[in-house]
Every structure is written in C-alpha cells, then in structure tokens.
Amino acid sequence: MNWGLLLDFEVEYHPFQRPQELVDYCRSHGIVFEGYCPLAKGHALSHPDIIKMAEKYNCSPSQICIRWSIQNGVVTIPKSTKKERIWENCQVFHFSLTEDDVTVLNGMHDDLHLSWDPTNID
DSSP: OOOOOOEEEEEEOBTTBOOHHHHHHHHHTTEEEEEEOTTGGGGGGGOHHHHHHHHHHTSOHHHHHHHHHHHTTOEEEOOOSOHHHHHHHHOOSSOOOOHHHHHHHHTTOOOOOSSOOGGGOO
8 A cells, every 4th residue: 555655844823823825835735734833822812802702602712723723724733731721722623713703813914933933044
C-alpha cells in the first residue's frame, strides 16, 4: 500500500495572526496546515467581540477561537497543562459559528506575532 508523502506545516494561527496566503499555498500543494497558539497566548480571551460570541454560543472564549480555527480548515493545536482546560478545549464540536461570526473573527487579523516571527530572519 502506497500512502504517499504526508507533509505538515505548523504555524502560529489565531484571530490576530491569520496567514491566509500561506494556508492557501499549503492546501494547493497537499501540505496539512497546523495552527498553534489558537488563543493568542490569552490575548484573544479578553477581546470584546470574542467574549460576546462566547456568550451567544454559551461557551468559553477559548472554544470560540478553537472552533473558528477548525471551521477555517486548520488543524488546531491548543496547549494547556490543566486537565479541565484540556477537556474544555475538546468540547467544540457541538456548535458551529455562523458565517458572519467567522467573517468577524477573520477580520481581526492584524499580523500580530506572539511567538517566533519568521519575517525577522536576516
């Protein structure tokens, strides 16, 4: 059986850092795009629009960010050391964000890098 070559690419991906051109490139070349830091190191959890959506969907701001990432077709890698947060982060498949809410979250992109910034390479 020939499984072929599976490539993946792991990049910072959250509402404030949405490198769509790179996501599109990866998809067009059969590369699985994996997004880490989906909560923007906690910055997204206090954003008023994300809090409002969490109330609307009766879930947490972290679940909004993770669900958004998944709905954008990104393999999502949330990180936590707390058992209850790990469990909460997995509870994102009982709801879907509306197209309008995904559009609002997509529009938050401001090229904010909270981890390693690849544009700073000389």
